[in-house]
Amino acid sequence: MILIGQYDSAFVRRVGIALKLYGLPFEHRPWSVFGDAQMLMQVNPLGGVPVLITDDGTALTDSKAILDHLDRLVGPERRLWPKDPDQAFEARRLTALVTGLADRFVSLFYERSLHDMASPVMSARREAQIGSTLQALERARAAAKGDWLFGDVLSHADIALACAIRHLRESLPDLFDPAHYPALAAHAARAEALPVFAEISQPFIPPA
Numbered sequence: 001m002i003l004i005g006q007y008d009s010a011f012v013r014r015v016g017i018a019l020k021l022y023g024l025p026f027e028h029r030p031w032s033v034f035g036d037a038q039m040l041m042q043v044n045p046l047g048g049v050p051v052l053i054t055d056d057g058t059a060l061t062d063s064k065a066i067l068d069h070l071d072r073l074v075g076p077e078r079r080l081w082p083k084d085p086d087q088a089f090e091a092r093r094l095t096a097l098v099t100g101l102a103d104r105f106v107s108l109f110y111e112r113s114l115h116d117m118a119s120p121v122m123s124a125r126r127e128a129q130i131g132s133t134l135q136a137l138e139r140a141r142a143a144a145k146g147d148w149l150f151g152d153v154l155s156h157a158d159i160a161l162a163c164a165i166r167h168l169r170e171s172l173p174d175l176f177d178p179a180h181y182p183a184l185a186a187h188a189a190r191a192e193a194l195p196v197f198a199e200i201s202q203p204f205i206p207p208a
């Protein structure tokens, strides 16, 4: 398999970390959505990352679809969701909030950095959405008593959350004050201390 995209993206990184934890061999091609746009468009008409080229040569896009595929490859016993059905439901609910948060802050980053003048209406809207979602996630993380969101076993929800926090802090540092989100900051620190998070990582590179 081939994973396309840079690890400064929360979406690419969560796929890379799952591939490593599952022990699935893959080649990484750290193409930039701007610098390598032409090459990228040839495998993904949307021009985005992550893209996973599966073993039969299919280009699969979107981190959720890619992780669903990887979960199927490793089977129900090993997939990174809680075994308890209610916890698995909650983990998926939180993961959707986290990836929605990342969609919002990537959109705000582009708004701020790619326009001559950012729209004040759109910027305020995105900042409010990001702030309220961070507060909801802070409450959820503070209520979780184990090392991770669902006890002592790392799940896709934990990985997505840590990857989103790092991406947000590096791309829009004014939007994440650790003093306002202590449970999220502690979660990110615990995850970043794991060898797999250190291996599958890259400092944020803004578009040139």
Ligand SMILES: N[C@@H](CCC(=O)N[C@@H](CS)C(=O)NCC(=O)O)C(=O)O
Binding pocket: 009, 010, 011, 033, 047, 048, 049, 050, 061, 062, 063, 064, 099, 103, 106
């Ligand atoms: N829903 C997608 C979102 C991925 C995404 O937003 N990727 C960004 C990079 S962080 C991208 O491809 N940006 C290029 C663009 O929007 O043109 C997923 O879960 O994979």
